[in-house]
Amino acid sequence: MNLNQYHNIFFLGAGGIGMSALARYFVARGKHVAGYDLVPTILTAKLTAEGMPIFYRDEPVDIPEGFTDPGNTLVVFTPAVKEDNHLLRFFRYHNFEVHKRSEILGTLSSEYETIAVAGTHGKTTVSTMIAHLLYSSPVGCLAILGGISKNYNSNYLYSGNPKYFVTEADEFDRSFLKLRPSMEVVTSSDADHLDIYGTEMELKNSFEVFIKNLKNQGLLVIKEGLDLDTSTIEPGKVLKYSLSGGGYFAENLRLFPGHTIFDLILPSGRIDNITLGIPGEINVENAVAASVVALNVGVSEKELRNGLKSFKGIKRRFEVQYNSGQTVYIDDYAHHPKEIDALVGSVRKIFPDKKITGVFQPHLYSRTKDFSAAFAQSLDLMDEVFILDIYPARENPVAGVSSALIFDKMKIKHKKLCNKENLLTELAAVKHEVLLTIGAGDIDQLVLPIQLMLQNPPKSK
Template structure:
């Protein structure tokens, strides 16, 4: 598949797909693609010379992408089976591959660092990529978010020692990978439409872990789940709160920054600092530091890299930090919501937290509506938006109401996106968090403008 010089991406606007598109464009391939909607990301891809159509019509396929012997077609499982463009390529015997399979093929050319887990993959991958890229080691990186340091989801250096990738558990995609260094952040019930049970999720993570060990690789696991699940005995641990192989010690948080020492198997790295608020940002930075140290980063390079971390778009991203604090976050699983709210309370103690949550997927809402209720109840007030369906069709009886039914009536309201803006015009929250993996992320500018009206 790698020898073909023309590549068409079906679902090119996805964060993982767009990183691959950028990579092949840098490799002098001709790249084009389809996506359902135009976004800032697809606009940037077009500015980089990539042709994109937003019309699911085979007549919109570029003429130079119609010879099957010259073209590789890449798709994401988020694309529905009835997509006309994907159906055309399949029915005309084009070589069609999943994004995960292509990523696995690319990373065979490099020593890879893979970050797996139901939460935290994007932040840790992006942090790790920055630590290595600014060091003498350098790296390539395919990221699931936009790095605030580089304003991109792709880093590339021909002399790179490693390639950093997210090991996505959805559709068992991470089993295409053979990492040299792997880290597992968390293993929670999710994607039950794919796995069916938590035991099957756990088994998939164990298989990923064993592949790393079989590849004579290094396996790092968050301490809490190292204790809960029977991992390969070679696994090493990290934590910000418990005794671990990589452990933050002497931690002090003040003025939005963490100052700490890091106990490691190679000794104690002293006087480290990250200027990102939020307790889960801190834990993710410690995880990234463990990966970078295992990869061979020097102590001063690590210190410099941590001090210059700017974070990731939509991962506890603080947009206003004055009288009203506005945070936007990708949280779409109950455990992520809980971590986000806890981080906000830790970073800004004593303030009331208001959240707007857009559930992502009918199946996830059906499977976890009780857990969503419990997590959201940690906030002082909740605006609950309609479900963002993404790749799914509606499920009878499943809507945001099945979460709402168990929330205190005085603590929440069901709203449309327009009604959310109207509510924020009337009431100024102390801390406001927009949460979700759907199109709530496109509301950030409107929310900022609305909240800023209260400051004039």
């Protein structure tokens, strides 16, 4: 696919986090970009302000002038767009070049030395850390990210004439198999997306195909203990890491509410007293993975130290939204039981004596059905939990599947089902020490109201 032959790029699902980063890339390349999404969001408003017209009716008549020429317009769509979408059908009927986002990323991956970060969780934080370490050093990079970097308030980075392309390798819909990386990172391979894969074994097989797709002489950075076949990679090209084992790991962790200090252990030695600019034990493991990559592409020890210290994190990833000293409020994107385990475990180690209250919004009917028991166990790690209705995303309701499926399996005493409309009333009646909002849906719309509630608590009668 020759991307240079198109002057106009139209995005179906432009407001998606990965789609918007790709849209910004094409704008930077001098393309005319427009798009459609189901509803306006903060992100689509930013895209419009950056010169990308976005509309919200599924009507071909709304397609902007200039984007109706099949010979000069490339159409990119996300799997979240359903096959009966009128716009998608219009573009196909009129013989436009129509491709999934993953196919476009696959084409880009052949133009650079691509660093692809895969994993059922952890990939957004690790890829954003890698991008920051490279971008803030002379090495530089192009980065198309799955989260908003708080350092740059963007999911897109580009330094002049970069050698490296940093991107997430998304396992959903087997998208990551379109990539041809020069370096791969695999953070995790826990069962997920069983609506796509059917079985955990099929998911595992897909990760192993991803590993086999690594370019010859490429490096594989993989978490210690993952049950994945790496035999197709030269042994010297497989670098293993974890929080506390493998060739690369951390020691002497000092956890604080706003940052962490640790020693990085390497096969060739150690780098002591590294400051990571964000809190959480899980983020130390992420930093280890990012450091392995950075050191192997030419980032110096001094640049690594400066980069990790200056790293501000990603929006909605262990993001501290409020801290009065008595009450701490953290918002997180966790939507898988293992992610909730890691989140709550990290919070407990920073605040061992505080009560943890969680607000959880399940994401997808299929995931709720497949992992209801595991979600219940993970939520039981907190002291008090409010469970919101399921956020459906791309799915239609499934008979017999609701948040009650998780709620009924939970064992803690203090738990409650509620909806978004009455959540603030419920929270206002509770004394908070550590409050977590958890989920990948639209629970982020509650962050500001919760902040305001905590800043101005209702007066007792």
